[in-house]
Every structure is written in C-alpha cells, then in structure tokens.
Amino acid sequence: MYPAPRTPEQRKKDTLARFATEVDAWVATAGKDGDVYLTPLSYHWNGATFTMATAEQTTTARNLRTAGEVRLAFGETRDVVLVHGVVEAFSEEAVPLKLADDFVAEVLWDPRGGTNPYAFFQVTPRRIQAWREENELDGRDLMKDGVWLV
Amino acid sequence: MYPAPRTPEQRKKDTLARFATEVDAWVATAGKDGDVYLTPLSYHWNGATFTMATAEQTTTARNLRTAGEVRLAFGETRDVVLVHGVVEAFSEEAVPLKLADDFVAEVLWDPRGGTNPYAFFQVTPRRIQAWREENELDGRDLMKDGVWLV
Numbered sequence: 001m002y003p004a005p006r007t008p009e010q011r012k013k014d015t016l017a018r019f020a021t022e023v024d025a026w027v028a029t030a031g032k033d034g035d036v037y038l039t040p041l042s043y044h045w046n047g048a049t050f051t052m053a054t055a056e057q058t059t060t061a062r063n064l065r066t067a068g069e070v071r072l073a074f075g076e077t078r079d080v081v082l083v084h085g086v087v088e089a090f091s092e093e094a095v096p097l098k099l100a101d102d103f104v105a106e107v108l109w110d111p112r113g114g115t116n117p118y119a120f121f122q123v124t125p126r127r128i129q130a131w132r133e134e135n136e137l138d139g140r141d142l143m144k145d146g147v148w149l150v
Numbered sequence: 151m152y153p154a155p156r157t158p159e160q161r162k163k164d165t166l167a168r169f170a171t172e173v174d175a176w177v178a179t180a181g182k183d184g185d186v187y188l189t190p191l192s193y194h195w196n197g198a199t200f201t202m203a204t205a206e207q208t209t210t211a212r213n214l215r216t217a218g219e220v221r222l223a224f225g226e227t228r229d230v231v232l233v234h235g236v237v238e239a240f241s242e243e244a245v246p247l248k249l250a251d252d253f254v255a256e257v258l259w260d261p262r263g264g265t266n267p268y269a270f271f272q273v274t275p276r277r278i279q280a281w282r283e284e285n286e287l288d289g290r291d292l293m294k295d296g297v298w299l300v
Contacts, residue, residue: 023227024227026188026223026227028187028188031184033184034180034181034182034183035217036178037178037221038232039232040223040228040230067184071186071187078173078174082188
C-alpha cells in the first residue's frame with residue numbers, strides 16, 4: 001500500500017529541503033481569548049530560523065506578538081511538515097538589518113517604508129514533525145525542545 | 151503577471167469543487183490558555199457542513215470541544231481556501247448515524263468501536279474566503295456570518 005517509512009535521516013533531509021524550497025507556510029496563531037487564526041505567509045529560512053512579515057494591524061501580527069508562539073505547516077496534507085516555534089517580533093524600525101534584507105532578497109518584496117506599517121517575526125523551531133502516511137506516524141518527531149533528534 | 155481575478159461566481163464554484171475533491175484539511179485550533187495547534191484531518195463535505203473524526207485524547211479533539219470554533223485551510227498557499235467554522239462535537243456513541251456513515255463512506259475507515267475512543271466533529275462554515283494571488287485579495291469573502299455573499 002504505502003511506500004516503506006523513511007529513515008529519520010531521510011526525513012530530516014526532506015524537511016530541510018522543504019524549508020529551503022517552499023515559498024509560503026500555513027501560519028496558525030491564537031489570540032489571548034483563545035480564538036484561532038490561520039493564513040499563509042511567505043518566509044525566509046536561514047538554516048535555523050524563519051523570518052516572516054505581515055502588517056501590524058492584522059490578526060496574525062497581534063497574535064504573534066502576544067502569544068509568542070506559532071504553528072507552521074508546509075506543503076501538502078499527505079507529506080506533512082509541522083513546526084511549533086517561538087516568536088520574536090520586531091517593528092519595521094527595530095528589525096535587524098540582515099534579517100529584513102535576507103527576507104526581502106527571498107520574497108522580492110520590501111514591506112518597509114510604506115504607509116501601512118509592517119512587523120517582522122523571527123520564528124525559532126522548538127518542535128519539528130514530519131510524516132507522509134500512517135506508517136510514518138511513529139518517529140515523526142525530528143526536533144524536540146529545540147534539539148534535533150536525528 | 152497574474153491571471154485576471156476570478157469572478158465571485160467562479161470563486162464560489164472553485165471553492166465548492168475544492169471541498170468536494172480534497173481529502174484532508176489543515177485544522178487549526180486553540181486551547182483555553184491560548185495555545186495553538188495545527189494538524190491535517192480527513193473530512194467529508196455534505197454540501198453544507200464538514201464531518202471529521204479524531205481520537206478523544208488528542209489536542210485537536212480537546213480544543214474543538216472546548217473552543218467550539220475552528221479554522222480550516224484547503225490545498226495550496228497560492229490557491230487559498232479558508233473556512234472559519236463553528237463546531238458540534240459527538241462521542242462515538244452519540245454521533246448521528248448518517249453523519250458517521252457518510253464520513254466512513256468517504257474516508258474508507260471507521261473510527262468507531264476500537265479500543266481508542268474517537269470523537270466526531272461537524273463543522274458549519276460561518277466565513278469562507280478564497281484567493282489566489284494579491285489581485286484576488288479584494289473580494290476574497292465568499293461567506294460571512296454563515297451567509298453566501300455570491
């Protein structure tokens with residue numbers, strides 16, 4: 001039925017390739033009162049953290065600032081990559097130049113300096129999971145508490 | 151650059167086709183303390199509501215029961231369909247037979263009667279949005295407050 005489950009090493013390799021090649025991630029956030037929000041955002045992956053940007057006035061920006069945590073999903077529901085990450089938020093003025101410039105170089109769009117203020121968010125993964133079909137549910141954890149298990 | 155934005159009627163048609171043909175949705179939920187969760191689940195769309203099932207012990211089941219609301223995303227980040235829905239939860243014993251049977255007929259798997267108790271969830275859309283690229287952000291609302299706008 002399904003292909004044999006991938007080795008942990010292969011899953012890590014596929015996951016890192018996914019981070020490098022995908023353009024957007026599904027971004028799930030929650031508000032203080034427990035309401036949930038979901039939207040796609042473009043990102044830059046620098047090998048250790050994701051950088052994203054969205055308008056300060058959006059629900060996602062508000063939630064990322066207050067909750068300080070985020071869930072990201074990449075690609076397809078039958079080739080799942082999920083990230084639970086902690087969030088550092090920066091205003092347009094306060095964002096480290098390299099962080100913003102690397103983001104701009106990847107998404108080919110600079111959110112800074114418009115009339116609509118944007119925020120930048122740096123997401124550091126704490127947990128990473130990857131699976132394709134049911135036979136890969138065992139061993140889906142690739143990172144826990146910020147540490148790669150493979 | 152991008153194709154011309156679709157008409158509202160075309161977006162509704164594409165969205166209903168998506169609901170009918172996709173197998174899984176990304177399911178975003180929040181806990182009482184504002185933690186967020188994201189996972190893919192298989193579903194059945196009956197033309198008005200989605201039916202899903204997941205083990206009672208999972209974070210998603212707990213969040214769906216307590217929050218009573220969910221965000222669903224379908225398909226790709228460059229052909230976005232987002233649903234904000236209200237949730238009715240049923241135990242294996244209490245689930246209406248037709249609801250469970252239609253779900254089983256679609257996903258070809260019956261969660262009932264195992265040693266691991268499952269819950270069924272019926273999701274009624276209150277808001278539906280669909281867009282492809284930036285030129286479709288205007289007019290992305292197809293349903294608001296449970297009413298189709300087109």
